[in-house]
Amino acid sequence: MTATPWTRKHIISLEDFTIDEYDAVLTTASSFKSVLKSRTKKVPALQGQVVANMFFEPSTRTRSSFELAAKRLSADILNFAPGTSSLTKGETILDTAKTYWAMGANIMVIRHSNSGVPLNVAMEMDRLNSGVSIFNGGDGLHQHPSQALLDLFTICSLLDEKNPQLSLLKGKKVAIVGDILHSRVARSNINSLLAGGCEVHLAAPPTLLPSLFLETINSSQKKRLFVHWHLKPALENADFVMTLRLQKERMTDYLLPSLREYHQLFGITHERLQWCNPEVKVLHPGPVNRGVELSSELMDDGKYSLIGEQVTNGVAVRMALLYLIGN
Amino acid sequence: MTATPWTRKHIISLEDFTIDEYDAVLTTASSFKSVLKSRTKKVPALQGQVVANMFFEPSTRTRSSFELAAKRLSADILNFAPGTSSLTKGETILDTAKTYWAMGANIMVIRHSNSGVPLNVAMEMDRLNSGVSIFNGGDGLHQHPSQALLDLFTICSLLDEKNPQLSLLKGKKVAIVGDILHSRVARSNINSLLAGGCEVHLAAPPTLLPSLFLETINSSQKKRLFVHWHLKPALENADFVMTLRLQKERMTDYLLPSLREYHQLFGITHERLQWCNPEVKVLHPGPVNRGVELSSELMDDGKYSLIGEQVTNGVAVRMALLYLIGN
């Protein structure tokens, strides 16, 4: 563990995460990863505590990962199904959160299509001295901190499995490719990667990465952030390539001519990885559109793809975060 | 505990609840409330037992409360999702219940939009000597016993936290305001409040409280039940004001001109609470339409509102009821 004790109550955004906090998450996730390799796979850390999964935006994958993380910590889970909820009866989200608090929820994992919802709930929970922790499970176009932290853990564990630390990123080049404009994953990753001392190269068509994009990034380290409208300069000598999911709606929004053209210009293939560092690894937050963001062959090539590792690490990192805010 | 041992197998209606039964619920809920304040928050009372949540009418709030209560008692939960159920394949509700019994369910919590469904299932389960307990989670316009019992527990705990008992209600005046005609919560509350010796004053527009309403109430204590078509006489010197949720469908049913007019005539505000006993408290079963049944300011005013307390007590009261019928 780190010298500084953990004090953060909510996980909302990585914009103000400190190096000590990143390292605490990485160290704690590393020890939980060992727990997951043991026979029982459980620790009693959150016994008696209630984790409410409040996913106003549907997501089986992320919800399952949080659910499993909470179960491994022996917490009780309440799954909130938006379709059958009081919200359809006109209740506000703050009132729903207060109801779950009154019912006994200790941690609420909130995913919502509107940016800022988890922060708003967290502020209200603090105002009421509720003691409840809010965990942003992805909000609008804003942040997806647990995804970026599991990406970070995946990269740092690859660089030093026994002792993953933020400083391992120093001097690395990371390319982030795809629909950066609409990606909360990209925003959170930009925060953590810049904090770790990387060079971060963004590559996307101009419609998905407007020149004004940099102004939306709140970081003192922006001088190590670069924007490209072509793939090659982003990939050259890159150590890691992070691909982003392409929402099919972007086509009907007239932001892209076709999936096929997108793949021809920005799809990652074995051939294009030749531009990178020979040790390059590819990440994707999933679910992947095979043959769009990545070629199908590359996705299945364990030499390059870290996608399975990301999912596995997701459980350990979410255990670490629930543990840190839940104690 | 009370002198009389608990014998009731099903929780269907409060119409025939005895004073001993009310007191057993209040005493048991009080001890479970202490469990909920402890570190582990769990007791092994229902270990190995299966509670099936059969919510034919969707409800996240009530289902979560039952689910949490059952988990705190160490029971296993089966959640029955009507949308994906065999009912869409033409099976009867009795056959569905028999299937869950055969699978091992010990307690079934049934919510249904038709009055009488839980009673019917209970009768069939008894006829078959199944040993299964049925818990009415709200049926049509009939009864919602756990809601009324948590309201009762909330009131009695306020009057004597250490020793909540039905007799504490004697001589109190309680106003129930809102859509009484369509409220199973009101019907159950009328039963428990009259049993405790309250004066119960109903207030609503005539369309939501027809003069024939009293005839639908099955109680020997009807002489302490009063009907008003204006708010003031109901609120004057009241000790507790119970507000009811207003379904928006009542507008399209032509039973109300507008939500705004309803609020002007029957909405509870700080100003109108001046008519009541200065120590008055306000309850609402939730979810609240802010600015309709209550003003938004009043809802958030901890001096008057018991709404959060109701939700918290809901878990303890449901634990008590599951415990009493499950043993």
Next chain:
Amino acid sequence: MTATPWTRKHIISLEDFTIDEYDAVLTTASSFKSVLKSRTKKVPALQGQVVANMFFEPSTRTRSSFELAAKRLSADILNFAPGTSSLTKGETILDTAKTYWAMGANIMVIRHSNSGVPLNVAMEMDRLNSGVSIFNGGDGLHQHPSQALLDLFTICSLLDEKNPQLSLLKGKKVAIVGDILHSRVARSNINSLLAGGCEVHLAAPPTLLPSLFLETINSSQKKRLFVHWHLKPALENADFVMTLRLQKERMTDYLLPSLREYHQLFGITHERLQWCNPEVKVLHPGPVNRGVELSSELMDDGKYSLIGEQVTNGVAVRMALLYLIGN
């Protein structure tokens, strides 16, 4: 237990089940049935293991049975809700399975409307050396092995409660009546019953049992399998009558004139059971269309109906299968 140790990793089909495997399932289910009669009803056999219920075809009944079986074995459950899943985002089923594997799932119960999906996933899981077990929860028109095994266990337990074994079937006559063409339950039952040495008599209207049907059955014991287009020859001296659920869609597919005519020609009633062995018993996988496959009176007659027993045994048999493949 049997002399041969259990080696099968996946439960996909009964086509190649050996006698030793059938007996291992029956013996193990029998001991779990005793556990279910004990006070705690749980064993720690799968503690720390994760069972993912992946029901691409909705089914509350079968999913609940698997869920309860897994809970009784102390496993953790992940319920995958197809409506809110990544599949709506274009991910392939194999990629979804790989994601659940990466997340930590040890056993995946897969139900899908397409025949072959569980097998495909199992082959991919083996190719990847994942160690994951796949359990076919019903695939298209192909197989539903756990249903046939619980039917088998129900029959063999009736013949010898203490020592249910496949060989007890020898010389028995079993009729399978109904929509055989579209029934994966029938296909799996034909495999197990023929393996046990029964005579199996199929009865259905020609549209639901074409003369070519026998060619779809992969069994060396086909000489004990008979096809009838009338009920009587199938029922004469039968020891067991297995009825199959009739999908109402068959009417709109023009395969049946009406439910009423179906019942008149193939519905099982007390009267028609007179043709059978006096000790005859009737099975149905559920949910039953009362008055179609069976008369309502017969369904409720404990002298003949094994329907409730089938549901109860379903949990024990699924515990046995999860236990055998999970260890």
